Amino acid sequence: MTNPADQVPWPVAEFEARLRGLGARYHIHHPFHVRMYEGSLEPDQIRGWVANRYYYQISIPLKDAALMAKCPDRGVRRHWIQRIIDHDGRTGDEGGIEAWTRLGEAVGLDRETIESQRLVLPGVRFAVDAYVNFVRQSPWEEGICSSLTELFAPEIHQQRLNSWPDRYPWIESAGLQYFRNRLSEARRDVEHGLAFTLAHFNTRPLQERALAIVQFKLDVLWSMLDAMMLAYVLDMPPYFTAPKAP
Numbered sequence: 537m538t539n540p541a542d543q544v545p546w547p548v549a550e551f552e553a554r555l556r557g558l559g560a561r562y563h564i565h566h567p568f569h570v571r572m573y574e575g576s577l578e579p580d581q582i583r584g585w586v587a588n589r590y591y592y593q594i595s596i597p598l599k600d601a602a603l604m605a606k607c608p609d610r611g612v613r614r615h616w617i618q619r620i621i622d623h624d625g626r627t628g629d630e631g632g633i634e635a636w637t638r639l640g641e642a643v644g645l646d647r648e649t650i651e652s653q654r655l656v657l658p659g660v661r662f663a664v665d666a667y668v669n670f671v672r673q674s675p676w677e678e679g680i681c682s683s684l685t686e687l688f689a690p691e692i693h694q695q696r697l698n699s700w701p702d703r704y705p706w707i708e709s710a711g712l713q714y715f716r717n718r719l720s721e722a723r724r725d726v727e728h729g730l731a732f733t734l735a736h737f738n739t740r741p742l743q744e745r746a747l748a749i750v751q752f753k754l755d756v757l758w759s760m761l762d763a764m765m766l767a768y769v770l771d772m773p774p775y776f777t778a779p780k781a782p
């Protein structure tokens with residue numbers, strides 16, 4: 537039998553604290569990310585990360601467009617459209633995907649290699665696609681909730697800005713502009729996404745659903761780094777044990 541106390545919604549402050557508590561599982565704690573922060577990654581490992589994360593960057597506007605396409609609320613769309621502009625850019629402000637590509641060039645990748653997606657690992661592709669497909673298939677309100685890992689993103693961008701210049705002095709500082717831009721963009725996005733989630737997910741089952749959605753998104757981010765850890769740190773890229781093609 538369910539306990540009626542389990543059906544009472546958490547007060548908003550407690551719900552918010554539970555959402556924020558999921559930060560303990562953010563990919564900032566993944567061993568690949570810890571190595572990156574500590575400065576112990578080799579240039580090729582940094583290049584692998586940037587080339588793989590490119591796939592996340594180009595998928596985010598597809599995810600945001602899918603959400604907008606089914607959102608009947610004009611006020612929400614007015615907020616959400618800014619996310620697409622942030623990544624795709626406009627004339628005179630080339631946006632996040634271009635800034636990420638410049639980060640790729642600053643770490644020694646050429647544009648063609650990044651844009652070809654040749655270095656994207658299957659595990660990263662599957663994880664990112666799972667996020668886009670989740671938003672395609674779910675109610676738009678759940679799509680908004682799934683962006684809430686961005687609560688924890690300013691800290692991770694700031695950590696990179698603090699550590700990379702000392703630990704990876706071979707990377708030109710101009711290449712880090714993406715992280716600088718995201719500090720304010722992520723804060724603004726999450727203010728809206730969090731206020732919406734706290735108001736909309738207002739019964740206990742909905743609140744529990746919201747926590748499960750954010751956990752799913754944490755799984756996406758963690759799994760991306762698992763694939764990179766295996767390929768670039770543990771030297772076990774896909775098919776490394778498979779017989780060579782004749």
Ligand SMILES: O=C(O)c1cc(C(=O)O)c2c(n1)C(=O)C(=O)c1cc(C(=O)O)[nH]c1-2
Pocket residue numbers: 596682683684685686687688689692693718757
């Ligand atoms: O570098 C990171 O660790 C990181 C994480 C996340 C995130 O938490 O999903 C995003 C970003 N960066 C990011 O730059 C970004 O534009 C972004 C958009 C979203 C989203 O779910 O809509 N997450 C993130």
